[in-house]
Amino acid sequence: xxxxxxxxxxxxxxxxxxxxxxxxxxxxxxxxxxxxxxxxxxxxxxxxxxxxxxxxxxxxxxxxxxxxxxxxxxxxxxxxxxxxxxxxxxxxxxxxxxxxxxxxxxxxxxxxxxxxxxxxxxxxxxxxxxxxxxxxxxxxxxxxxxxxxxxxxxxxxxxxxxxxxxxxxxxxxxxxxxxxxxxxxxxxxxxxxxxxxxxxxxxxxxxxxxxxxxxxxxxxxxxxxxxxxxxxxxxxxxxxxxxxxxxxxxxxxxxxxxxxxxxxxxxxxxxxxxxxxxxxxxxxxxxxxxxxxxxxxxxxxxxxxxxxxxxxxxxxxxxxxxxxxxxxxxxxxxxxxxxxxxxxxxxxxxxxxxxxxxxxxxxxxxxxxxxxxxxxxxxxxxxxxxxxxxxxxxxxxxxxxxxxxxxxxxxxxxxxxxxxxxxxxxxxxxxxxxxxxxxxxxxxxxxxxxxxxxxxxxxxxxxxxxxxxxxxxxxxxxx
Ligand code: AMP
Numbered sequence: 001x002x003x004x005x006x007x008x009x010x011x012x013x014x015x016x017x018x019x020x021x022x023x024x025x026x027x028x029x030x031x032x033x034x035x036x037x038x039x040x041x042x043x044x045x046x047x048x049x050x051x052x053x054x055x056x057x058x059x060x061x062x063x064x065x066x067x068x069x070x071x072x073x074x075x076x077x078x079x080x081x082x083x084x085x086x087x088x089x090x091x092x093x094x095x096x097x098x099x100x101x102x103x104x105x106x107x108x109x110x111x112x113x114x115x116x117x118x119x120x121x122x123x124x125x126x127x128x129x130x131x132x133x134x135x136x137x138x139x140x141x142x143x144x145x146x147x148x149x150x151x152x153x154x155x156x157x158x159x160x161x162x163x164x165x166x167x168x169x170x171x172x173x174x175x176x177x178x179x180x181x182x183x184x185x186x187x188x189x190x191x192x193x194x195x196x197x198x199x200x201x202x203x204x205x206x207x208x209x210x211x212x213x214x215x216x217x218x219x220x221x222x223x224x225x226x227x228x229x230x231x232x233x234x235x236x237x238x239x240x241x242x243x244x245x246x247x248x249x250x251x252x253x254x255x256x257x258x259x260x261x262x263x264x265x266x267x268x269x270x271x272x273x274x275x276x277x278x279x280x281x282x283x284x285x286x287x288x289x290x291x292x293x294x295x296x297x298x299x300x301x302x303x304x305x306x307x308x309x310x311x312x313x314x315x316x317x318x319x320x321x322x323x324x325x326x327x328x329x330x331x332x333x334x335x336x337x338x339x340x341x342x343x344x345x346x347x348x349x350x351x352x353x354x355x356x357x358x359x360x361x362x363x364x365x366x367x368x369x370x371x372x373x374x375x376x377x378x379x380x381x382x383x384x385x386x387x388x389x390x391x392x393x394x395x396x397x398x399x400x401x402x403x404x405x406x407x408x409x410x411x412x413x414x415x416x417x418x419x420x421x422x423x424x425x426x427x428x429x430x431x432x433x434x435x436x437x438x439x440x441x442x443x444x445x446x447x448x449x450x451x452x453x454x455x456x457x458x459x460x461x462x463x464x465x466x467x468x469x470x471x472x473x474x475x476x477x478x479x
Pocket of ligand 1: 021022023024025026027030051052053054055
């Protein structure tokens with residue numbers, strides 16, 4: 001199979017952009033998908049973010065749009081030809097940035113629209129005319145209704161992270177959007193898994209799709225000690241400080257599910273005397289790289305990040321990873337804990353489980369094929385010197401110099417390009433989790449500890465994680 005981009009029939013302008021991104025070889029999903037998308041066939045691809053899937057669909061898509069390339073200033077000469085739909089603003093922004101990078105030497109235009117932002121600047125961009133429109137479903141419908149987005153000349157539609165779009169409940173929005181598109185088009189659907197719902201979606205909107213699946217990375221001998229502790233939201237920070245203190249751990253990654261949560265936690269940890277820095281989508285690439293370098297140099301001890309911001313960062317060997325929030329997506333759990341316990345080093349992954357997280361933990365249990373026990377963690381009654389950072393003077397509110405304020409989103413034009421990842425994950429094939437596999441909680445009748453039962457109200461079956469099982473859940477990391 002071809003592994004070099006130069007062997008593909010891509011325009012020199014696209015190849016130049018790829019070279020400038022520093023990509024040397026195609027990732028497995030790229031090697032499989034690019035030649036197929038270049039033929040114009042529908043594709044159903046099983047791949048998750050972090051596998052290089054954005055380039056896998058956008059490079060051939062841009063190539064096919066090259067015949068429409070023109071330098072006219074007239075918006076009419078730049079109708080939307082390709083639509084890329086994603087579930088979240090972060091992902092939409094990330095994908096749009098990548099597409100803009102790949103298209104930067106062409107005359108093809110692209111833009112992104114997502115909710116939570118003023119519609120006016122987006123409208124101005126749309127009215128100028130763009131060939132590639134990246135969008136979240138809700139905001140796109142707003143623009144369709146306002147007649148800012150005219151989609152009758154769309155030739156390609158990409159449903160990216162389709163499983164997450166369905167999870168969020170975007171199916172009706174997707175159906176409405178797709179009803180505005182010409183029937184004659186190429187549809188590409190990417191999803192981490194091919195669930196029954198995804199297959200149903202594909203059956204309704206794809207025509208004879210070519211199925212592309214890349215295998216999951218092979219498990220290695222590296223092991224991570226995984227701990228799940230029940231914790232109220234108010235106690236989570238103390239829980240982290242306690243584990244750091246008790247285990248004598250100085251440096252760690254802490255994952256939060258939201259940018260705001262990430263910023264707040266960083267501030268609070270700084271107040272506790274830790275050298276902490278935030279890595280989230282509102283930080284520029286420059287700020288992220290500085291924080292990363294500071295972490296590598298030991299000037300920062302705790303990097304508090306969101307999944308999107310941490311993805312593609314070249315840090316893998318941290319002593320511990322904390323999940324301040326249980327990830328919404330079980331696959332993210334595997335990515336998060338894969339940051340620790342590498343290269344033979346022992347790693348610790350601690351997940352703090354709130355009462356409402358039982359479904360998310362059950363999803364992880366199903367994915368990692370290992371029973372999870374949620375333990376309780378004894379916390380000191382008050383904030384005492386016991387919780388002071390390891391290896392540092394107990395100076396009050398030591399500041400890392402990395403401000404964790406929830407800054408305003410920088411202007412898109414001011415954002416530097418994302419760096420190419422050097423994660424060895426790309427060297428390994430990805431294998432989607434087996435759908436037929438039954439979660440351990442499906443086959444057990446379970447006992448619920450009083451503390452958890454009081455807080456959670458599971459509607460149906462209770463996951464095995466609430467069983468008093470003593471075995472520790474240990475699985476291999478992803479490289
Ligand atoms: P994606 O899965 O598309 O979100 O890509 C994740 C990261 O991998 C992005 O930062 C890309 O710039 C990077 N990437 C994509 N393709 C390659 C490649 N062939 N070689 C190295 N890095 C890549």
